[in-house]
Amino acid sequence: MQEIKYFFPNKVINQMNIPFTIKIATNNPDEVVMQELEEVTEKIDKRLAQIDTDFSPFRYDSLVSRYQRGDRSPILESTDFQAIYGQTILAEQMTDGIFTPFFAGRYDPTGLVKGWAIEQVFDEYLKPLLEDINIDGVSLNGGGDIKFATKDKSNFNWGIGIEDPDNLEKILATYYLKNGAIATSGNSKRGEHIIRKYPNDTKQVTVVSDSLVDADIWATVGVSAGLEKFAEFVEEHDLSGILIDDNHLPISFNKGAVSNAQETPL
Numbered sequence: 447m448q449e450i451k452y453f454f455p456n457k458v459i460n461q462m463n464i465p466f467t468i469k470i471a472t473n474n475p476d477e478v479v480m481q482e483l484e485e486v487t488e489k490i491d492k493r494l495a496q497i498d499t500d501f502s503p504f505r506y507d508s509l510v511s512r513y514q515r516g517d518r519s520p521i522l523e524s525t526d527f528q529a530i531y532g533q534t535i536l537a538e539q540m541t542d543g544i545f546t547p548f549f550a551g552r553y554d555p556t557g558l559v560k561g562w563a564i565e566q567v568f569d570e571y572l573k574p575l576l577e578d579i580n581i582d583g584v585s586l587n588g589g590g591d592i593k594f595a596t597k598d599k600s601n602f603n604w605g606i607g608i609e610d611p612d613n614l615e616k617i618l619a620t621y622y623l624k625n626g627a628i629a630t631s632g633n634s635k636r637g638e639h640i641i642r643k644y645p646n647d648t649k650q651v652t653v654v655s656d657s658l659v660d661a662d663i664w665a666t667v668g669v670s671a672g673l674e675k676f677a678e679f680v681e682e683h684d685l686s687g688i689l690i691d692d693n694h695l696p697i698s699f700n701k702g703a704v705s706n707a708q709e710t711p712l
Contacts, residue, residue, distance in 0.1 A: 453475045455479070462563070464588060465588075466494065467586070469584070471602055483575075493567050514552045531555070543643075544667045560591065560662070568584075572585075582602040603623060604624070608688055618696055629653055631665035647693075651690075653687040683702070
């Protein structure tokens with residue numbers, strides 16, 4: 447059987463102060479395919495801009511800022527705000543408060559909005575492109591958090607590399623997957639920005655899931671909680687991914703089981 451040659455045309459847009467890369471896997475990058483990519487990029491750009499306008503805590507008139515000032519109309523009138531609010535409260539409950547949308551007594555869902563936004567635009571605009579006979583895969587990468595999908599019955603897999611937090615040019619492991627999401631949290635790129643609820647030496651956590659929101663939440667929790675506490679969540683919620691600590695040894699976990707990285711190659 448002849449191997450299919452894939453091309454990966456992509457577009458990069460900047461929203462929420464980060465780059466978003468829209469990529470498709472196609473065996474025939476003809477004018478129709480390229481036009482579809484162009485049109486979907488415009489739609490995603492507009493939708494992400496709207497989400498940023500609504501949820502930025504730095505905009506005086508955003509839904510978040512209004513809610514912080516005591517205006518309850520956002521949670522009564524905005525379906526987007528209702529969805530975000532519900533997911534942040536659930537995330538706080540299921541992580542024993544390690545993930546929280548409250549800072550200095552004020553509601554701020556920033557830690558969840560990006561993953562939620564990626565999933566919204568991915569499902570609404572990108573996934574339908576798989577109906578094109580010439581497109582086998584679609585993906586959206588926002589600041590290292592990735593949502594991806596592959597056409598049914600296609601043999602195409604997305605190859606997603608996990609960077610070494612001490613050497614970003616080195617790949618520690620590569621996942622080959624058809625559908626799902628991957629989120630990575632750590633301090634190698636943005637400095638020490640994750641509040642550590644438990645003293646730990648965790649450098650980076652990657653979580654693989656069907657949901658990017660869930661993957662993003664648990665990756666953040668992994669860094670904040672450290673291996674000992676995070677291992678409890680891994681088992682309870684059947685999590686999969688990789689944790690890197692100060693010993694620089696990848697510790698893999700798959701469907702709730704934590705493996706000794708020295709015994710289990712990635």
